[in-house]
Amino acid sequence: MMATRIQRLQQRLPKLYVDAFLVTNQTNIYYLTGFNLLQGDGFLLITGDQAIIVTDARYQLALEEFDSDEVVATISQDYYRDLERICQAMKIDVLGYETTISYQLYDLLDEIMTADLVPFDRLVEKMRMIKDSTEVAKLQRAADLHTAGFRYLLDQVRPGVSERHLANLLDYWMKEHGASAASFPTIVASGVNAAKPHATASEKLVEDGDILTLDFGYFVDGYTADMTRTIAVGSIDPELRDAYEIVNTARQAVIDQVRVGVRGDQLDAAGRQLIEEAGYGDEFNHGMGHGIGLSVHELPASYGPGASQVKLVNNEVITVEPGIYIPEIGGVRIEDDVVVTHGGLRVLTTAPTELIIVGD
Structure with a gap:
């Protein structure tokens, strides 16, 4: 027993x-x-x-x-x-x-x-940092609902709709489909607002040519996922298209390094290096991720360049969320939730990560 x-x-x-x-x-x-x-x-x-x-x-x-x-x-x-x-x-x-x-x-x-x-x-x-199989199953259920919520919201995005309206639609949909509450205020950041990593949903209307960042977390049966996707509304600035590819490549590079025993600074470097080599080092101004579970920020509270003391352990669940934020133009962040085990890793958030263009 x-x-x-x-x-x-x-x-x-x-x-x-x-x-x-x-x-x-x-x-x-x-x-x-x-x-x-x-x-x-x-x-x-x-x-x-x-x-x-x-x-x-x-x-x-x-x-x-x-x-x-x-x-x-x-x-x-x-x-x-x-x-x-x-x-x-x-x-x-x-x-x-x-x-x-x-x-x-x-x-x-x-x-x-x-x-x-x-x-x-x-x-x-x-x-709490080390999850048992029941907890991982709950986190997977939460992540699946986030993926479904994202797909629902894609159909609601069009020029002329406000950020706040999109956040409210998502909130209602998530709660109608099994979520109990948001684990942090939903971020719907369009156009120049997307250059602010912690922008919340405002009255701003989504415009043609905007990049749109959606970052949300909801509790399902006590456990919260945390997912970010960035989409394009019509044709976006070519620099943002490039930034998107860099961020997405960095996200995958970090995920490829996730394993038991790897240090937080090593994980961070796998993605940050790519962003720095592309000339956007100063435009990535936060950690690479954090732990999730019963709270949206669990241990490790954050891992980044200085996180040599953070070592991944079996059955830990972390986020991977690189970003590039270009003032006056917009920003890109893509975030997945990942379980690390002795048998390898599992990505809980399965929503597509290639650039989706809506409203064309």
Whole structure:
């Protein structure tokens, strides 16, 4: 029988020299227990042999329906004074906590806890980095929906339609077909707006001759894909056509290097070098990609030229997203989601990557 996520964390407590670990991050609580506790509505306490959710009466019914052999729940009117009581009763002398907690919460814990408090940086996030087969299947489902959403949106793009309208159409379509929410504000950037890597959808109308970048991520069953495609609306500037080919070649060059053990800076160099050799080094001003899963930015948070400490591990899922952004003209970014395994790699996002021209 494989150890559960909670058991894996419990097994580590003695090596970390703590008696228990306090989890307050909503996504980490969901990852460990499968229970969706909104941020700030309580916590999960992991001890050597128990997992305790402490929350308030609003969650009473949901917890009664929550079927778990591992997790016990207690309803509280003062989460952290109850945490102190539990720690006293269970003789917890050293309590680990996440470095991502607010200063306000740290201040409160520091004041009321008699246990020693020890910070840990991204302990659960490092577990989340390595996906099991169920998680990969969910990410594949999410990616498939993104591919379908992109195909749907292609039929809606024409001169005269606004960026915001396209973003709204996509949002509605994705949610009607199984997505629960966007994992970041959808980017629909046309013409000169496409030169801004983080442009959001504006009132600008799409014009004939525009390049159009679509970058979106949606949660499906808790997991999010993250996909970018750039298309042409009619005939585009020849420089943008060239930039498109360079970016697409760079994307493939990076994907070809994806394997267990490769370093983040080596991966980045495989694509960045091609962009630099083409004379666009200054026009590629962000990292090559990042991890995805229950959040749109998971570990590795980013990999780029300085990411020598990032080493790909088995069953990690990352994005590959080179771009070229030419001020006053437009930009190109193409992004795929990739699973790295000992048996090779798998690209989850299967939407076409050759330049698609609409509205001709």
